[in-house]
Structure formats: structure tokens, C-alpha cells
Amino acid sequence: MxxxxxxxxxxxxxxxxxxxxxxxxxxxxxxxxxxxxxxxxxxxxxxxxxxxxxxxxxxxxxxxxxxxxxxxxxxxxxxxxxxxxxxxxxxxxxxxxxxxxxxxxxxxxxxxxxxxxxxxxxxxxxxxxxxxxxxxxxxxxxxxxxxxxxxxxxxxxxxxxxxxxxxxxxxxxxxxxxxxxxxxxxxxxxxxxxxxxxxxxxxxxxxxxxxxxxxxxxxxxxxxxxxxxxxxxxxxxxxxxxxxxxxxxxxxxxxxxxxxxxxxxxxxxxxxxxxxxxxxxxxxxxxxxxxxxxxxxxxxxxxxxxxxxxxxxETPLPAAGTGPVPRGTIVFDDVVVRYRGRVALRLTATVEPGEIVALTGPSGCGKSTALDVLLGFVTPHHGRVTVGGVDLTTVDPAAWRTGVAWMPQRPYLFAGTIRENIALGHGTAATPPLPPGRDVVAAARSAGVDSFAAALPDGYDTVLGDDGAGLSAGQRQRVALARAFLRDAPVVLLDEPTANLDTATADDVMAAIRHLAHGRTVILAAHRPELIALADRVIDLTAQPVLVSVS
Known part of the structure; x- marks a missing residue:
């Protein structure tokens, strides 16, 4: 006792x-x-x-x-x-x-x-x-x-x-x-x-x-x-x-x-x-x-x-840097991530500014893990990630993420209006209010949200349930894309953005992605051939070299 x-x-x-x-x-x-x-x-x-x-x-x-x-x-x-x-x-x-x-x-x-x-x-x-x-x-x-x-x-x-x-x-x-x-x-x-x-x-x-x-x-x-x-x-x-x-x-x-x-x-x-x-x-x-x-x-x-x-x-927080946010070439330098005793990711790659790169391979090969490493959610067991020659571990992670637009495989929508879900995070301590010229409706149009929002009872002010209840899977994907458009970040990470969508909806989402990728560095995890076709270069994670230096 x-x-x-x-x-x-x-x-x-x-x-x-x-x-x-x-x-x-x-x-x-x-x-x-x-x-x-x-x-x-x-x-x-x-x-x-x-x-x-x-x-x-x-x-x-x-x-x-x-x-x-x-x-x-x-x-x-x-x-x-x-x-x-x-x-x-x-x-x-x-x-x-x-x-x-x-x-x-x-x-x-x-x-x-x-x-x-x-x-x-x-x-x-x-x-x-x-x-x-x-x-x-x-x-x-x-x-x-x-x-x-x-x-x-x-x-x-x-x-x-x-x-x-x-x-x-x-x-x-x-x-x-x-x-x-x-x-x-x-x-x-x-x-x-x-x-x-x-x-x-x-x-x-x-x-x-x-x-x-x-x-x-x-x-x-x-x-x-x-x-x-x-x-x-x-x-x-x-x-x-x-x-x-x-x-x-x-x-x-x-x-x-x-x-x-x-x-x-x-x-x-x-x-x-x-x-x-x-x-x-x-x-x-x-x-x-x-x-x-x-x-x-x-x-x-x-x-x-x-x-x-x-x-x-009492769980220690991951080490975080305090340096300014770098810009430039993204390099995965002999990055290895382990999960429960097995190698979950092995990646050596370079992504140039403005390039669209597709990560491919079967499920479980580490596509999502690679994006998590770049976001700072996962710490590599070996190797490092650099941006413009600066190690990401020395950079303030919160500041780095403000310059990254991330769309997970299954984006989460909170209970609230469509407008609030698109503008999620803006106006908080972490993300400042939207500057002039950055409009929720404009971002929604770019992502194709206006094609279904206009038919809803209250338009962009229609209230959704938890996890976007009231919208289809494709509509939720487009709301998440609108977030990325509104963020206007130089780096865009997309994790299977057309997963679980029918062909017509996937075509609409890919058209929005093509528009979003213009002038930005985009790394996307992809299975669909038509989504992979959007990329300038493809990296097959199953073909990554074996690192002898890592036990």
C-alpha cells in the first residue's frame, strides 16, 4: 500500500x-x-x-x-x-x-x-x-x-x-x-x-x-x-x-x-x-x-x-536542434531505421529542389517511414538526413515542419466546419495567422473542394463529424490537399494520396497534386502507376544497397 x-x-x-x-x-x-x-x-x-x-x-x-x-x-x-x-x-x-x-x-x-x-x-x-x-x-x-x-x-x-x-x-x-x-x-x-x-x-x-x-x-x-x-x-x-x-x-x-x-x-x-x-x-x-x-x-x-x-x-523527448531552417537539396545519407529488431527502412537518395520523387515498393518496405524520418517523427538508427548540407537533427523541428506540407495516407478531419479543417493550425502559437492573399476558398478551389462543397447545405461552413463524417474518402483527401495548398510550403510530402479511391476520384486528386507540385519539392509514396507517372524520378526502396557497416 x-x-x-x-x-x-x-x-x-x-x-x-x-x-x-x-x-x-x-x-x-x-x-x-x-x-x-x-x-x-x-x-x-x-x-x-x-x-x-x-x-x-x-x-x-x-x-x-x-x-x-x-x-x-x-x-x-x-x-x-x-x-x-x-x-x-x-x-x-x-x-x-x-x-x-x-x-x-x-x-x-x-x-x-x-x-x-x-x-x-x-x-x-x-x-x-x-x-x-x-x-x-x-x-x-x-x-x-x-x-x-x-x-x-x-x-x-x-x-x-x-x-x-x-x-x-x-x-x-x-x-x-x-x-x-x-x-x-x-x-x-x-x-x-x-x-x-x-x-x-x-x-x-x-x-x-x-x-x-x-x-x-x-x-x-x-x-x-x-x-x-x-x-x-x-x-x-x-x-x-x-x-x-x-x-x-x-x-x-x-x-x-x-x-x-x-x-x-x-x-x-x-x-x-x-x-x-x-x-x-x-x-x-x-x-x-x-x-x-x-x-x-x-x-x-x-x-x-x-x-x-x-x-x-518521464519518457525522454527526442533530441531537438535549435538551428534555422535550411533550404536546398535533401539528402538521405545511408539512413537505416529499425523497428522491433528488423530493418524497416534503408535509404540512400538525393532529392533536388523542385523535383518530384516517387518512393515505390511493396507495403512494409519503408515508404511511410522515409516520410516520417524527414518530418522528424522517427530518428534513424544509422545515417542522417541533410537539407542544403545541414543535418536536420541540428534544426528546430517545429520551425522545419512549418515549411513542410504533409498529407498522410489517411488524413484526419476534426469535428468542425470544412473551412476550419482546411485552415487547421493557422492562427495558433505554432503557426501564425494567414497572410494577406492566402485564402481558404482559393486553396479549396485548387484542391477541387469547391466541386462538392457548393452542394452542401452550408457550403464551406458545413459542420463535419469526427474523422470527417459526412464526406466520402475522396472528399476527405481533397480537403487534406487543400490544407497543403493553403500552407504554400516549399516541401510537400504525400503518403499514398490516392489510396482507397476509385479511378475517377483518383484522377481528380492527381490533377490537384499536379497543380500543387508546380515549383515545389515533392516526395510521394506511391503504388499506382498513374501516380508514379507524375514523378520526375522513381526510387525503389526494395533496390536500396545493403549497408555492411550496420549490424
Whole structure:
């Protein structure tokens, strides 16, 4: 069972203020518990031994009511502080995670499904950690200390009994917590795998239906879901049983104190007021520790998610240069990229300014990887890429990418209007607003977007769903091409721009590419002969020389 992870203090500054408030409220609550017990013992003794009436007990009852009200106020303040702190920590962690994943770039972080599950459901589980576990952890230290300090001058025997039995609860909590933490971690890992698998299935549902494999994938999802349900129930069973163990241990410890107090009270070695004080305070000494164990199970998933978040945040960023953006000949100098132990790309090539070069070869030969290397998304294991004689590793990657227009094989369109999707990135801190003369509609016309935008209900202001829902594959490709036209970059990278398009749509897209390529350096990954025919030169990646110097 783990206390506060110190990395939370490093990555979430709001945690520090929250911890200070929690300690202050915990001390106040411990004092109120002792005050309530003292008032109750005094009032009950006054009634049974001294025969006090209501008038004589009025000051005690008023003080008791005030203490109870203050305890309720402190409990509310803890809940409110925890909720605010949890929201602030989640917001800060999410922001840091998204920024770090963006800085890592494609292929260096976790899978999309895993990252999505972590940033949404995973970090949401931190609510239980901040709202329940951490406050109770502070109370588990403060309340027993204050209670024992009050009991020590009143009854040494009961105090020693509690001191000897109190450590048994943390010991059993630690033993149970080790098993529970492992179970919760397995459950979160399985949930992450299920999310990623489901995302892949949804993304490729059309292809699966065409080849008749949708039913098999549905069976796989049912199987993984059943395993997730079984593991969740097992984790809940462990949580309930561990809570039972802690409750039984605390109950036996309180009973041991109560038996000793009763025997000494009957024998006359203890007065009624002290006996009542000890009997009221003894359960309060054990209660915070019991609740720590109970709340730990609710927070275990959040702790597992936080550790995954810290693992991402501690992943070192790729080395980035700070030099100015060069212009000129692009040279792939003995570039080798490995992926999972095999060579994913081997390339030695030169691309002159204004040249159109097609990278060809079968799927998996490294065409997309070559573009990723040029974009700085992938670091070569051997060799280097230079532009105008300047090594790209010495250049500021963000500045370099502002001069590159990139169209991936399956461009992503965000929920928003067609106009917003074409102008994506302009007007942000990374990309300045469009200069005069650069118009979204003009770029859309050059890419052929106007051929279908005019027929839409709101034209360029038509709102699309996620991933361009509402447009066909060819229309999405042309919107992505319009982005490239609007960017007006000297270097254009196109990754299979006519993939999955029918012949007529592909012809329209290639006409737009021919227009876009005029006066620019273009590197395109291509399969189609008619797309390859647009190039001035063709580089077959399967015919690249074998480098003896690379093991």
C-alpha cells in the first residue's frame, strides 16, 4: 500500500496546497474527536453518578452540539477541497500528458487506445484517490496520535493495549494491498487492451465487412469483454474480503480494550468517567486505519493510471536542434531505421529542389517511414538526413515542419466546419495567422473542394463529424490537399494520396497534386502507376544497397 507518490508533487503543483489543507483539517478533526469524547464522557457521568438535570447539562450539550457541527463542517471542507484539488490535478496531468505526447511525436508514445483510456477513464479514477484515500491517510496518522495523547494520562493500560494492537492493521493492510494492487493493475491493463482493440476494429470495420471478418472480431471483443468482467469481479471480491479482514481485526482490538476497561471498572481500579472516555476514543483510534484500507481499493485504479502517466511523462523527448531552417537539396545519407529488431527502412537518395520523387515498393518496405524520418517523427538508427548540407537533427523541428506540407495516407478531419479543417493550425502559437492573399476558398478551389462543397447545405461552413463524417474518402483527401495548398510550403510530402479511391476520384486528386507540385519539392509514396507517372524520378526502396557497416 503506497502513500502519496512524490511524482504527483512534481507534475501537479496543486497537490501541495491540497496536502497542506488536508493536514490542517486533519489536525482540527482529531482535536474535535477528542473534544466530543470528553464532553460525552463528562455528560454521561454527570447524569448517572451526580444526577444532573438538563439545566445543569446545558453548557455541555451546547458545547457538544458545537463540536458535532464543527466536525460536519470540517468533513464538508475536506470533501470540497479534495474535489477541487482532484479536478486541478487531473487538468494539469492531462495537459502535461497531451503536450508530452505531442512532443514525442507519432510512434514514440503508447498506442492510441491506451493513451485515450489513460487520459479519460484512467485519470478520472484519481477522484477516489484524492477525495477518499489521501485525506484518510493523513487522518490515520493524526487521529490515533491525538487520541493516544489524550488517553495516556487517563489510562496507561488501555493506551499500551492500543499501541500494541494498532500496528497489526497496517501490517495486514500492506499484505492485502500487495495482492489488490496487482489485481487492479491487471484490470486496468486489460481495459486498455480492450479499448485499443475496439478502436482498431471500429476504424477498420468497413474492410472487415468487405472480407467477411466482422463476426470473428465481434467474437474477439466478446471474449476480451468477458475476461474484463471476470477480472473486475475478482478484484471486487478481493476488496470485500480484505475489508472484512480489517474490520474483524479492528473489532477484536476494540473488544480487547473494552474487556480490560470493564474488568478494571468492576474491580474499582477505574472510575466511570475515564472508562467512558477510553471506550468512546478506542474505536476512533482504529477507525481511520480501517477506512484507509477500504478507500485504498477504490483508489488503486487511479494509482495505476497515475503510474502509467508518469511513465509517459518521464519518457525522454527526442533530441531537438535549435538551428534555422535550411533550404536546398535533401539528402538521405545511408539512413537505416529499425523497428522491433528488423530493418524497416534503408535509404540512400538525393532529392533536388523542385523535383518530384516517387518512393515505390511493396507495403512494409519503408515508404511511410522515409516520410516520417524527414518530418522528424522517427530518428534513424544509422545515417542522417541533410537539407542544403545541414543535418536536420541540428534544426528546430517545429520551425522545419512549418515549411513542410504533409498529407498522410489517411488524413484526419476534426469535428468542425470544412473551412476550419482546411485552415487547421493557422492562427495558433505554432503557426501564425494567414497572410494577406492566402485564402481558404482559393486553396479549396485548387484542391477541387469547391466541386462538392457548393452542394452542401452550408457550403464551406458545413459542420463535419469526427474523422470527417459526412464526406466520402475522396472528399476527405481533397480537403487534406487543400490544407497543403493553403500552407504554400516549399516541401510537400504525400503518403499514398490516392489510396482507397476509385479511378475517377483518383484522377481528380492527381490533377490537384499536379497543380500543387508546380515549383515545389515533392516526395510521394506511391503504388499506382498513374501516380508514379507524375514523378520526375522513381526510387525503389526494395533496390536500396545493403549497408555492411550496420549490424
Amino acid at each position: 503506497k502513500p502519496l507518490d512524490p511524482r504527483l508533487l512534481r507534475y501537479a503543483r496543486g497537490t501541495r496546497t491540497y496536502l497542506a489543507a488536508t493536514v490542517a483539517l486533519g489536525v482540527l478533526l482529531a482535536v474535535l474527536i477528542v473534544g466530543q469524547a470528553t464532553l460525552l464522557a463528562h455528560g454521561i457521568t454527570a447524569v448517572f453518578l451526580d444526577g444532573a438535570d438538563v439545566r445543569a447539562l446545558t453548557p455541555t450539550l451546547v458545547a457538544l452540539a458545537a463540536v458535532v457541527a464543527l466536525r460536519a463542517a470540517v468533513a464538508w471542507a475536506q470533501e470540497a477541497t479534495a474535489a477541487r484539488s482532484s479536478a486541478a490535478v487531473k487538468r494539469e496531468l492531462r495537459g502535461r500528458l497531451l503536450a508530452h505526447l505531442a512532443a514525442l511525436g507519432p510512434g514514440r508514445g503508447p498506442d492510441t487506445g491506451a493513451a485515450t483510456t489513460l487520459i479519460t477513464r484512467g485519470l478520472d479514477a484519481l477522484d477516489a484517490y484524492f477525495a477518499r484515500y489521501l485525506p484518510q491517510l493523513v487522518l490515520a496518522v493524526l487521529v490515533p496520535a491525538v487520541v493516544l495523547a489524550r488517553m495516556l494520562p487517563a489510562d496507561l493500560t488501555a493506551t499500551v493495549t492500543i499501541v500494541l494492537t494498532l500496528p497489526l492493521i497496517p501490517v495486514f493492510m500492506a499484505l492485502v494491498g500487495l495482492h489488490t494492487e496487482a489485481a487492479n493493475r491487471r484490470q486496468f491493463r486489460l481495459l486498455t487492451r480492450l479499448s485499443h482493440h475496439f478502436l482498431d476494429v471500429v476504424a477498420g470495420l468497413t474492410t472487415l465487412k468487405i472480407f467477411g471478418r466482422a463476426g470473428a472480431q465481434a467474437a474477439n471483443i466478446r471474449r476480451v469483454s468477458a475476461e474484463q468482467r471476470r477480472l473486475t469481479m475478482r478484484t471486487l471480491r478481493v476488496a470485500f474480503l480484505s475489508s472484512l479482514v480489517l474490520e474483524l481485526l479492528a473489532t477484536l482490538s476494540v473488544a480487547l480494550v473494552a474487556v480490560g476497561v470493564g474488568l478494571r471498572l468492576v474491580s474499582g481500579h477505574l472510575d466511570l468517567s475515564t472508562a467512558l472516555l477510553v471506550l468512546i476514543l478506542a474505536p476512533e483510534a482504529y477507525l481511520p486505519l480501517r477506512q484507509v484500507g477500504a478507500h485504498y481499493h477504490a483508489s488503486a485504479e487511479g494509482l495505476a493510471a497515475a503510474e502509467d502517466a508518469f511513465a509517459i511523462l
